[in-house]
Amino acid sequence: MSKTLGSARIRVMVIIASTRPGRLGPAVADWFVDVSRESAEHANAVLDVADLAEVGLPLLDEPEHPSSGRYVHEHTKAWSRRVAAADAFVVVTPEYNYAMPAALKNAIDFLYQEWAWKPVGFVSYGNTSAGTRGVQMTKQVVTTLKMVPIGATVALRIADSVENGIVRANESAVESARDVMLEVTRVAEALRPLREQGTGADLPDPQPSSDVRASTTIGEPPVPGLVLAAMRDSDWAELLVLQRCCWVQEALSNDTLDLPALHETVADVAAWDRTWQVWCVRREGRLVAAVRARAEGTVWEIGRLMVAPDLAGQGIGRWLLDYAERQAPQRTTTWSVFTGQRSDRNIALYKSVGYTVTRGPAPEGAVALTKSA
Numbered sequence: 001m002s003k004t005l006g007s008a009r010i011r012v013m014v015i016i017a018s019t020r021p022g023r024l025g026p027a028v029a030d031w032f033v034d035v036s037r038e039s040a041e042h043a044n045a046v047l048d049v050a051d052l053a054e055v056g057l058p059l060l061d062e063p064e065h066p067s068s069g070r071y072v073h074e075h076t077k078a079w080s081r082r083v084a085a086a087d088a089f090v091v092v093t094p095e096y097n098y099a100m101p102a103a104l105k106n107a108i109d110f111l112y113q114e115w116a117w118k119p120v121g122f123v124s125y126g127n128t129s130a131g132t133r134g135v136q137m138t139k140q141v142v143t144t145l146k147m148v149p150i151g152a153t154v155a156l157r158i159a160d161s162v163e164n165g166i167v168r169a170n171e172s173a174v175e176s177a178r179d180v181m182l183e184v185t186r187v188a189e190a191l192r193p194l195r196e197q198g199t200g201a202d203l204p205d206p207q208p209s210s211d212v213r214a215s216t217t218i219g220e221p222p223v224p225g226l227v228l229a230a231m232r233d234s235d236w237a238e239l240l241v242l243q244r245c246c247w248v249q250e251a252l253s254n255d256t257l258d259l260p261a262l263h264e265t266v267a268d269v270a271a272w273d274r275t276w277q278v279w280c281v282r283r284e285g286r287l288v289a290a291v292r293a294r295a296e297g298t299v300w301e302i303g304r305l306m307v308a309p310d311l312a313g314q315g316i317g318r319w320l321l322d323y324a325e326r327q328a329p330q331r332t333t334t335w336s337v338f339t340g341q342r343s344d345r346n347i348a349l350y351k352s353v354g355y356t357v358t359r360g361p362a363p364e365g366a367v368a369l370t371k372s373a
């Protein structure tokens, strides 16, 4: 697949399925990553190697069905975030007693919607059958999660391909590995609309930290087809464009161009992640709203609440603000927002949901509004 200028990169998660001491899995994964690297670059893909031994999930210990997206354990939330961020998977797996390793089944069972509409390829290894029976079983499992197994595959017979723990596979296996990478990224690209065009009800709530003070479920979206998710790096550029559009109105209302949101770059937006939690809302693939929040002691600061101008007035801002408020940690005593002194529309929105203008410190030309818990 040729690169498209500006297209979002495909994130391929390479899952190492075996976890036992002395396993061959990491050596097979190293070989696959090494021989398919050029194909990944050609396909504009970035790789995330997830070694299930390091991921360290216990046996499934969540009380609710994963389709609810309501997870109580931090290990599940971390796994959820990581899998949700992937666009495609390559599973590097042996077969154990003609089946997939229990660790792989367990890691799959932990989640639900995070897997949906994403292709999966396999690099199997084993004795006579080269792990292929385990792969067949895994294919049956993943289709129930709306994952899409691809046709290209690598199947290594250990006796032919491994010497002293190092994989030395033949040229045909190397070709197959490249085919897996190319096919998985092509299918990931083709499935992108399905991943992005789900409805809010289709997708899990983004996973907040474990000590949020309120219910973390998303309220009923005011407009059909809104998909709320934590910011991903593929959102940065579009988020910057949306922010500029939205802050032009701020500039007009406040009669100044001296607004940081108008001057930020993609790198600035990318850096938000370090100090803020950021959520984006898409509709039919288009980024239409966003918000960010962070804790400062007992204050939960909410900022950069933005809604595409053509969708203003439909309740999206209020809905997103409500979601951001609910993500506050338990210790929160005050919610805080800033807006332009003359941003009447924003001030009216905040007041309508209980905020009042305070004398607290605010950037020049801005006004602070707070709400008590």
Ligand SMILES: Cc1cc2nc3c(=O)[nH]c(=O)nc-3n(C[C@H](O)[C@H](O)[C@H](O)COP(=O)(O)O)c2cc1C
Pocket (backbone or CB within 6 Å): 018, 019, 020, 022, 023, 024, 025, 026, 094, 095, 096, 097, 098, 099, 125, 126, 127, 128, 129, 130, 131
């Ligand atoms: C519990 C267990 C069951 C196995 N069952 C099979 C099998 O059904 N078919 C096969 O080809 N190899 C089987 N093997 C041999 C594995 O292919 C070989 O040990 C391989 O290195 C396992 O992958 P790992 O080292 O990453 O754990 C089995 C190995 C183990 C430990």
